Amino acid sequence: MIDLAVKLVLALFVFFGVLNLAALHTWLERKQSALMQDRIGANRASILGWRLMGLFHPLADSIKMFTKEDIVPAGADRILHTLAPVFSVFFALVTFAAIPFGDRFLLGGRVIELQVAKINVALLYIFAMLSLGVYGVILAGFASRNNYALLGGLRATAQMISYEIALGIAIVGVIMIYGTMDLQELVRAQGRTLAGWIPLWGIVVQPVAFVVFLTAALAETKRIPFDLPEGESEIIGYFVEYSGMKFGMFFLADFLETILVACLATTLFFGGWQVPYLTSSGFQFPWGATLPLSQPVYVLLGVASFSIKVVIFCLLFMQLRWTLPRFRYDQLMRLGWLGLFPIAVVNVLVTASVLALLKVREVGWLAWVG
Amino acid sequence: MSGDAGFVTSRLDEAVGWARKYSIFQYPFVTACCGMEYMATACSHYDIDRFGAGLPRFSPRQADVLFVVGTISQKMAPVLKRIYDQMAEPKWVVSFGVCTCTGGFYDNYATLMGIDTIIPVDIYIPGCPPRPEYVLDGLLKLQAKIQAQHESGTRPAPEPRPELELEPWMPQR
């Protein structure tokens, strides 16, 4: 019962945290792009005279979208049309359940994992959910009875499916190295150090996989340079026929996916909630110095570390989004199938070979490191 | 009806009005010269995003405000009308530039003499093309109008369209 309550609290925490982050994300994106472009950005919405650099604009956006008329175009499939955005947001949201955002901590004798759902095949779960998210997009494209939407939906589907493969294979290397599909374990495994001072993060042992993953993950988020499904100046996007909050949900799903990808990148390659040289008992620097910390501080540092990394990734994504032009469809496919996919495969092969060569399979590679 | 409820609803309306005025997704129906100033308004020197109106949506379904930017010809008029009809409520129309306000000096066979002859217009921004300052002033006025309406859901009945002032003996166009 209490476990359930704890899980509920955690779920709510993640739910609201993520939603707020998404809202914040829109603000961040506006402000960041403004700064890049020598502009000011949204800054005039005020409550009681407070403007807070435009922080209220996302609020205004969401209130407005809630009160906007919802149009289902004539000829469209009403149910699917309504279901599509729900799918998108739902699957984007539930995926967060598997993301660990902090180390476990002890409360009243209970071990509380800072993860909504501890799933030992969390990675598979995440991929499954991501794949299901595609349905939202394709349903949207299909249900709208609009050529542009259909084209957008098709593009999105093809793109997400293609890149999911590269994405998946890129991660195989990571799984092989850390030997687990449980994300919490995976993060924990990254807490070690290589040669005593290099944190054993995914990026260190799997740099190629990281690049492939990042590219493929960006493509999953459907943002520039991979925003073909919604490339505004080519085809308006699969959600062309959506208005009001349904459109807002696609919008939200978009940001959620970005955050999700940032979370994944953090978790898989940047040590998740790990802080270099921080162990559960405190800092243990390679040069021997130590800084003992109490457990709550340790956990909080972990959560903070995770959040910061995620935000940095988000910023990076946005920086890319406002810097690059977009791909063409065939180029995108070529990049996915002829670029990322082989590289990822080779990466897996090389990783496997190295692991085999080191003959550590039986004893565990980690033991060898340690 | 109790006073409290009225107060609450009115505050709610006010909040909705507030949100709507600071979240203007525009549909830029750009056709002509005014588009250049529209660009200038959107870009760094004027930055229409400061007013919360920086996000153009190229789908009329998602847009709140239809910016009709540039001359509308007779050939284009049905398209404009259709776009307007496709927009979701609540919606507003900004007529950007004199060609859309009144037809301007293209008083000939090809052009529509003001978009208000086919769709209701909320704000007229004259100028040929209007300097970005004109546009921002117009946007502020539009925001004031949106706030003033503060009715949830429906827009007020469109104003009666202005009749063309034709003297009885003038050549009937």
Add this chain to the structure above:
Amino acid sequence: MDAAALIQALTERFPDAVRSSHAYRGDATIVVSREALLDLARALKGDAAFQMNFLMDLTAVDFSTFGKKPSSAFFASSGVAVRPSAELPDEHPWPGPPRVPNAAAALGAPPGPARFVVVYHFFSLPLKHRLRVEVPLEENDAEVDSVTSLWAGADWLEREVWDMFGIRFRGHANLKRILTYEQFVGHPLRKDYPVNKRQPLIGPDGHASDHS
């Protein structure tokens, strides 16, 4: 080639086709009969002496009200007509709009003024000379050969002339309106089309209106 030499060369080459010529303000201009247009155009494009590889412009002029504009009500107070203001002096005056030989011309009467003149502007990039070719047409027989087979760019230009003037181009594959719409009645650049005669596609109430 300068304008005079170009005209000279063309007149020698096509003595029958070139009806008249002038070089007003240095623009080499020849007036040709429409029967000869296609041959002439082919030669202009192909001949080494001309090498007119660009069809820069193709348009038409409706000369029906040329010089016939109703005078304004400047009542000459003296009771005698007063010209409002002098035109600028012109050393080599323009010979006037091209004329088209009509039935009366065969009987010795002077050729009547052409209602329409199709105007081609050619340019030769290798030789850097320009040529204007004018083809006068009568109102009731406004048709001329299409030059789309020689210059791809003539396609739209001829469509535009059809749209604006109602001049047909024989041999044009897709002669339909380009700037106005299918439902448009009349040809707006004709001088007898009132400048503000509108043919709206939708009326104020949003319904399609009939076109009268």
Add this chain to the structure above:
Amino acid sequence: MAVKVLRRRELTVWEKLYIPQIVSGLKVTTAHLLRNLYLHSAHRLGLLQNRRAAVTFQYPEEPRPLAARFRSRHRLTVRDDGTPRCVGCMLCETVCPAHCITIVAAEHPDPNIEKYPVRFDIDLGVCVYCGYCVEVCPEDAIRMDTGILDVAAYSRDAMKLDIHELMNPSLRKPLLECTLKFPHKCRLAGGEASR
């Protein structure tokens, strides 16, 4: 003739890897980002006020300087006695390509002035700001130097300026009272409706 043939350098293998060029692109945008972030922060602290962080002019609080020649809203110049300098010669009405000016003239009591406008309207909803009216005015009576940029309106009618607003550019709609002390065609209640 100087012809400059732009021969294309093919992308090198290094450049074909996307990443280096992406990074150099990021460098440009990030430089802008950091510079502006730095300057904005400094401005918050009241420092480096002489360097602009963003090129944005925060209109309406911070108006952009207009060029001296900029043609803004019209005004009619006024004589010392409060009548318009305009003598109703209608040249501006004549030259206006948009036909947005309407003038009705009447006899002025002073035979040295002879004529003045009892009605002078400019329909901003039609005006194309070409400045021809100013150029042709032989009396220096109409100017476009007000610098007024606030012309947006809620209706077609509100875009029409009449003699009251033209003679006194500081007036804003709606006008309620007529302050002009000479006979004119007045559309305001309380004004002299004589002509």
Add this chain to the structure above:
Amino acid sequence: MPRTIPDNSVPAAAAASDALETRDMLLNVGPAHPAMHGIIRIVARLDGEQIVDADVDIGYLHRGFEKMSETVDYNGVIPYTDRLNYVSPLINNVGYCMAVEKLLGISVPERCHYIRVIVSEISRLTDHLTCVGASAMELGAFTVFLYMIKAREYLWELVESVTGARLTVSYCRVGGVKADLPEGFAEQCAKAFEETRRVLAESDALLTRNRIFVDRMSGTGKISAEDAVSYGITGPFLRASGVPYDVRKDCPYASYDRLEFDVPVGTRGDNFDRYLVRMEEMQQSMRIVEQALRDMPPGPFQASPQTGRSLPASEMVDQGKVGNIPAIRDACAVTDPTLDGSAKPLHVSIATAEKRVFLPPKEDTYGNIEGLMQHFKLVMYGHGARPPKGEVYFAVEGANGELGFYVVSDGGNTPYRVRVRPPCFAIMSALPKLVVGDMMADLTPTFGSINMIGGELDR
């Protein structure tokens, strides 16, 4: 009725003969489509993502320019020409005015020629900036667009300080220009060019060697030199195909024959070449302006050098009215600032000497009956400048190519016929040829590189 997005029609147009039962999809692009600049419609027949056929429908911005020109006097056409290619209005102004001057058989002072060159080149810069920026934006590189528009703002500041308007300038007049360059223009220009060069460098870094961009642009929208010539394509678009035709070099006008600049040409005639040509042309334009500013004959920047006496315009008018000529003779009028730069001492260097064409300086209008009569004669309907009967064609290098004006006069004060040869009309007519065989997505960069300007295309 033309169909617009969102297009609710179901995929149609089955290729019935196809045994595999694959169906082509008809996609209506435009007229209200973000990449179509609002005003054209392309009905593309798609096989998957590949365009197999395209039908282009224009005329959505047909505003009757040529018809309107027949209703106004010669100077009255100028505001309409502003709105032809509204991204480079000054070139239109110059082209039209020079065509009418040719018809009139008059010449303008040397300084005026240089001023026209300077403003034309600034306009060309703004045009290319907008074109490249917009096509980058349509490819998703939004920041480049903002940078370019930012640079354009600096150039527009120049335009504004010269002409009094940002976009619709109405600056040139038949027989001259409205006003001389303002004081301190050279410095202002140098500053704006510095900003522009910085932006160009940044954009270059963001785009030119970026593989995503190169892949999108390179090899798409190709057209051979022969085809381009056959379509009558001119300007940067033609030069990108390797044909070095530039009106400024081949048929020099104004003072281009005295200025040094290169004509950049491409090698392959694809979108990327057009991008490169435009980027290079901007550099050349700046070079031309800098030379012109250096070489132009000096003009008096200050009020009357003989007397140095300036009088408020109202004072001049009042004194003139009562015949008090001694009080106002030789004075320089202090007029509305929008008329700045046209005072009597400056007038000789910006306007033709032919009085039957150009308005007198304000001092003459206010101060003597001869000037006043001339002023009236030029403005009143039915009087005005009256070219002799005749027809001329005059071409300038517009931002998109040869911008020709064919003007016919019947000796009246309104043009009998004004025909503009819109450069992008020819390019647009080649659009189906450019896009067929390319992907649907290539439509965007190809269309962007055409720099279609509705005002000029549909007129």
Add this chain to the structure above:
Amino acid sequence: MPNLTIDGRQIDSPDGSTVIQAAEKLGIFIPRYCYHPGLSIAGNCRICLIEVEKNPKLQIACNTTVADGMVVHTSSAKAEEGRRAVLEFLLANHPLDCPVCDQSGECDLQNFYMNFGLYDPRFREQKIKKKKAVAVGPHVMLDQERCILCSRCVRFTDEISKTGEFGIFNRGDQAEVALYPGQNLDNPYSGNVVDICPVGALTDREFRFKARVWYLSSAPTVCNGCAQGCNVDVHYVLDRPHLNDGARILRVKPRYNPDVNQWWMCDEGRYGFGWVDNGRLTKVRRHGADATWEQAVAGITEELKRIGEDHERGTGSRLGVIASSQLTNEELFLIREIFQRALDARVTASFPMAAGYSDKFLIKADKTPNTRGAMAIALAGPTAPGAATIVADAVEGRLDALWVFGHDLTSLVADADLQQLSRSLRLFVFSGTNENATAARSHWTLPTAAYLEKDGTFVNVHGRVQRVGCAFSPLSDSRADWNVLLEIAGRLNLGFAWRSPQEVFQALAASVAPFAGLTYERIGLQGASLTTDASIAEAVAT
């Protein structure tokens, strides 16, 4: 006849004619201020300087009689130089008045200045001030500053109106045109001095400041003020309704016709056009309520048919039509064909009117423009019944229907009788341009076009057929009478094939003898005489 050469072209010119007339014949225009073909030659403005070979000094063209072998250069450098000097002199004291001067736009100072003026003025002195804006008569305003002392107005009042109000007083730069003491420029032709003034010294008080002359469009027509039928140009503005309170016609100017009015017209005609734009009927009315033309035409023909059917059974004509000599010949002919011939109505166009002012020059006592035409078509004159008898018959109940064209019957019967008529008649139609008591009492009130708004012809007192032309379209809902009549004829199935006044006129010319052989082309702008006077008498007799 002396033969002379002007600008390289040869011309024979009658003895005693002047060079300026000879040049005119060649189409060579020599500038002039004081010269006017209708006035005596003064030769004082000197602008018409020409160069005559073998003559060391420039000559004035207006007063140099032609001589055989004369070689004249009208636009040589020397002649232009001379004119330029003259113009400079004329402009020296000219005020800077173009903005307020009604003449600008049709001012010969402006015109000639632009052609050969001195562009860089040398005059740097104080200008002489004189009196401005002095009302010299009911219609004319004088500005002495603008006057160039050409003396045209002086000669006009001496020679044409023979009233002699104007004179030139003082000398040198103080010379000025003014009225003789105690005089007032109130002769019936005073408006002409405004026309002949080459500058803005004399302006029209009615037209003053209403519009600029370059706004005006012009259409040729014929004055309908009296039977003289002076040829006039009507100057109107359609696209600027704010001017002149929306009235279209701004002024009327005489049009040269050597056979009718030469260069002149009277003030009565010149200022009598107000009714065309004011007080017009604009709506079809039925018993005072608005109706449409369709209803009116249908209703009237229905009633006419019914009356016709009744009439078969009864005795005598029960239909009366009072036409008007304000109508054109075509309309009168249609009235005759429809009402008299087809419906057997009693038709008249003679309506008793008091004779007005007349003189021996242009003003005629008959104030209607087409009495002579009505007589030729036999709707007026001895054979036609008088309007009074028709009205009397109607009042006494001997008529079922009455159609009145434009007249106000209250000049014949009392208003009470009119009311009685309105009640007793089965059909009472009034068609006309302006509101009057009859219109108010009629069953159907049809707004019809004024003479300026329709095509047609008038016959003036001397038997000259003249086109009135069609200056602009009828005001709002009104229609031309011929149009209405043709529609009714169509409804009555009379089988007329005519569609325009021109076709009606052809029929008229074919069937009415005095018009035989006339066509619109032959009438042209200057009119043509009825074929024979005898034929009129004949028509009157039959």
